[in-house]
Amino acid sequence: MTKQYRADSVSTVSRVTVQRGRSVTIPCHYDLKYENSVKYWCLGYSWPSCSVVVSTDSPKNNGKVSITDDPAHQVFTVSMKSLQEGDSEYYWCAIEIGGTETLDDFACLHLTVTAGTPGLWVDQQEVTGVEGGSVRVQCRYSNRGDTKKWCRSWGSCVAGNSGNVRISDDRLNNVFTVTVRRLERKDTGWYWCAAGDLQIPVHITVTQPATAVTTSTSGLWMDYQEVTGVEGGSVSVQCRYSNRGDTKKWCRSRGSCVTGNSGKVRISDDFTVTVSGLKMQDTGWYWCAAGDLQIPVHITVTQPATAVTTTDNGHGSQHISTSSQNAQLTSYRRTQFRREEKENALIGEGLFSHSVLLPPAGQTRNIKWCKD
Structure with missing residues (x-):
């Protein structure tokens, strides 16, 4: 046969x-x-x-x-x-x-x-998002003239905004960012960035959101308590609150608190905390604080994955x-x-x-x- x-x-x-x-x-x-x-x-x-x-x-x-x-x-x-x-x-x-x-x-x-230096690469080949949330993949390239695409393995490609995918090209810094929003469990799988005839595989894992945790009936909470970032990158934590008059703080467990921008910590008006320039020693427990309420969050910092082109x-x-x-x-x-x-x-x-x-x-x- x-x-x-x-x-x-x-x-x-x-x-x-x-x-x-x-x-x-x-x-x-x-x-x-x-x-x-x-x-x-x-x-x-x-x-x-x-x-x-x-x-x-x-x-x-x-x-x-x-x-x-x-x-x-x-x-x-x-x-x-x-x-x-x-x-x-x-x-x-x-x-x-x-x-x-x-x-x-x-x-x-x-x-x-x-x-x-490769012609197309990402900081990490593995990214994780929560169901209903979003993930961002930064695809770094060397040839600005190449057409940029985002593709699903064994699926179709998009060269611009389409459905729950948004693509922005920062030609000054030679990086195009892919944001996949409204994640569903079925979105778990292999994808790739493409620039010209080059590709780089990326795996997305979509997890179920953790149970919202509050320290009172309605005072301070977040969507999930575990966030992960790559060394040299950044993470963002959204601290949700009910009392606008409370003083907002970001604290490290057994450490100090900040009420505004300080060092590599930025706190926006909607109480989103962004920690940039991550290092391995930043792994640990932190908490958002509003008035006398606190909600803990754990940050895990991983090493960047290999730069790859295909x-x-x-x-x-x-x-x-x-x-x-x-x-x-x-x-x-x-x-x-x-x-x-x-x-x-x-x-x-x-x-x-x-x-x-x-x-x-x-x-x-x-x-x-x-x-x-």
Whole structure:
């Protein structure tokens, strides 16, 4: 039996650029029919001769690369850390189909590790928002002339304000900000910023709002008591009150209080507290105070994630690179090649076929090459 390759069976980004020494997480999406199949991450320019690095059956983690499957959302993710230039290579998101007459489903991408500045990046690839609230993603770019877009993985893209999405472009500072409002639980998933032919994946997690907490029947409260920010960034806390005449304060637990702008704390007229220039030591408990009422809030400061850039596959030139065997990337060789007879479906999907002779001698095999 010959399996026909489907372009929408497995999907991922097609080109990723990471700064040397950093980490990256790649999402690989797949059809629902593959939720119970083995997923793996393969290294090498030629599909039949690529080497499996990690797999959801074994090994899931080799110390540098790890793989995690999320069948509920039909996506598996591959995380690579401490990347070096020698890790620059073609990789494959792949799903094991089984049988010697059937080719596994796959999607190709190219990873480039560079010491230079990426053309598109975000401070963190993971952001969290509360249901009914909003999240902001700052997409930083280098080429001001590129068209800016916000896309949902396996979904549509918007180049401007649309529905609950707002996009503002600050060309002076080379950053466009995406604000997703009126969040719903179904908004949880992978997205990406796009500038020209570059992309950067971002995962949004939408949580249920915590129960509103008050220190009296109607005096002082907030929507939720847990907020998270990235080191060097900022967080905002909305302190809601009923008595306009009360003195408003922002206090750190076992520390001092401020009633107005002070240092990196800004307090607006509607009692929104913004703490900027966050540091790891800012993690801890604080509280809003209005008159003799207080409401606690916890701030968590995390380290910024790796700057990453990606490009869509499209129909680029057929560039062939030499396979790099990096000693720091533990892998094992795929020993079983699977036969594939239908090639035409691959053409136009960034792949082309080329017939060569592979062992055993005299047996013609079709090799899949990744198109740059």
